[in-house]
Amino acid sequence: DFVFTTTGKPIPKSTLKNVLDRILKNAELPQISVHGLRHTHAVLLLEAGVEMKYIQERLGHKSIEITSNIYSHVTPKIIENEQSKYEAYVGQEFIF
Incomplete structure (x- = not known):
């Protein structure tokens, strides 16, 4: 594009x-390259908890599989966010 x-x-x-x-x-x-800036933007969206479908449309990918295959790696921020969700769901007493 x-x-x-x-x-x-x-x-x-x-x-x-x-x-x-x-x-x-x-x-x-x-x-950083323009492509690197695009990649960083997509990863920041993921870290913010934005839905993959929105990211797919924002980047102009034809399928969600393309977006998912490229950008679905787990970052430390995503690990932290997901751990917080889990802790809130099960309660702190069940965390080992």
Whole structure:
């Protein structure tokens, strides 16, 4: 898919990369590719507990399997969130 300007023409990937690189440098943040930024966004959505179907649609994947296969790895934040859900469900006295 493309990122479009107000003229309706796609922005070249190199322009998008150059703008992102400049923003990251000025903010003194580590370099990340546009694709890496997309991946990070999807993982942050997962960590926030957003449904996979929403992420699939947001990323424009044709099937939920594509999204799930790429982004369903477990991060420390997801482990923490899921453990909290379990503890709330069964109660603290059953946690070993």
